[in-house]
Amino acid sequence: xSELRWHPLLGEWVATATHRQDRTVFPPDGYCPxxxxxxxxxxxxxxxxxxxxxxxxxxxxxxxxxxPPPSVAGSPLEPVAPARGACEVVLYTxxxxxxxxxxxxxxxxxxxxxxxxRTRELGARDDVVHVFPFENKGAQIGVTLDHPHGQIYxxxxxxxxxxxxxxxxxxxxxxxxxxxxxxxxxREVDDGxxxxxxxxxxxxxxxxxxxxxxxxxxxxxxxVRALPDLNRREVRGLALLLKRILTGFDGLFARSFPYVxxxxxxxxxxxxxxxxxxxxxxxxxxxxxxxxxxxxxSGAGMFINDTLAEExxxxxxxxxxxxx
Amino acid sequence: xxxxxxxxxMIREWTTLPDGRYLIxxxxxxxPAGDAGDESADV
Numbered sequence: 001x002s003e004l005r006w007h008p009l010l011g012e013w014v015a016t017a018t019h020r021q022d023r024t025v026f027p028p029d030g031y032c033p034x035x036x037x038x039x040x041x042x043x044x045x046x047x048x049x050x051x052x053x054x055x056x057x058x059x060x061x062x063x064x065x066x067x068p069p070p071s072v073a074g075s076p077l078e079p080v081a082p083a084r085g086a087c088e089v090v091l092y093t094x095x096x097x098x099x100x101x102x103x104x105x106x107x108x109x110x111x112x113x114x115x116x117x118r119t120r121e122l123g124a125r126d127d128v129v130h131v132f133p134f135e136n137k138g139a140q141i142g143v144t145l146d147h148p149h150g151q152i153y154x155x156x157x158x159x160x161x162x163x164x165x166x167x168x169x170x171x172x173x174x175x176x177x178x179x180x181x182x183x184x185x186x187r188e189v190d191d192g193x194x195x196x197x198x199x200x201x202x203x204x205x206x207x208x209x210x211x212x213x214x215x216x217x218x219x220x221x222x223x224v225r226a227l228p229d230l231n232r233r234e235v236r237g238l239a240l241l242l243k244r245i246l247t248g249f250d251g252l253f254a255r256s257f258p259y260v261x262x263x264x265x266x267x268x269x270x271x272x273x274x275x276x277x278x279x280x281x282x283x284x285x286x287x288x289x290x291x292x293x294x295x296x297x298s299g300a301g302m303f304i305n306d307t308l309a310e311e312x313x314x315x316x317x318x319x320x321x322x323x324x
Numbered sequence: 325x326x327x328x329x330x331x332x333x334m335i336r337e338w339t340t341l342p343d344g345r346y347l348i349x350x351x352x353x354x355x356p357a358g359d360a361g362d363e364s365a366d367v
Contacts, residue, residue: 113334
């Protein structure tokens, strides 16, 4: 069963995807479905003995090209819609034990170009309004496959977080005539206390308003809406910056660092004000303690951060290697 | 299909999995120095 059900209290869609209950969870060694298919070996998702980067449609999608009809009837108050869209898996490398932090800058640059390519192609579909590349890394985030990979969701609507940012940006532009994202970025650069690093076309910082300890934003210095707007120099700069930030994350607690990486870009349809940036939400607040989304965060929507952005930024900055 | 609509230096090879899903192999060639690849100008 897969469908979209409207949440009238919050004004947003909820996807049901009951088939996802059956998805593979931490298969034994030798049976990773994301590894290449070895000659005479277990047939994986990738029918080839090797690959560079691969994208494929998720076997257990929440959104799909040809969704089944909804299993229930909606109502004017609570409409139901087919779960149209796309869910893709992006394999970063055939090396099962690698991580994105360990990848070469060239491989990360290729990944950014794949994101850009998929944004162009999926965003051109009539049924797609917004393209969202992301990565869930680490068992703490709920990952069920260790193989280094990310995902791309193509939504038939603007998802709530991006919609809220657009509303804020539109209001700010109406009041000041300026880009909200540019103002926040410039304030961070001028202040400097929460800055982490910069590369050609990009800056990284722990934002003043960080909700998670070690929350990190990578923001384009040019006011571009989406990945397809990046030029070659900016793609390279983002890869260089990602490599440094991810290396810094792993150095922080001397362990492979879990995170959610969210690529926030403007919708593929329309011209709503937006500014391309990446956000990282690490679930750790110390080497051994988790930041849980508990009562206030889940029930009321107010985050409580047990750390100060100025202090976590200083810790992270000390672990980030200097620019090559 | 290969290379259809892909940006310079990117090769895409599409295949269809037994259950009808698509899979795309991406490979990359070194771009010559000075190759624009710059769809948008710096401002």
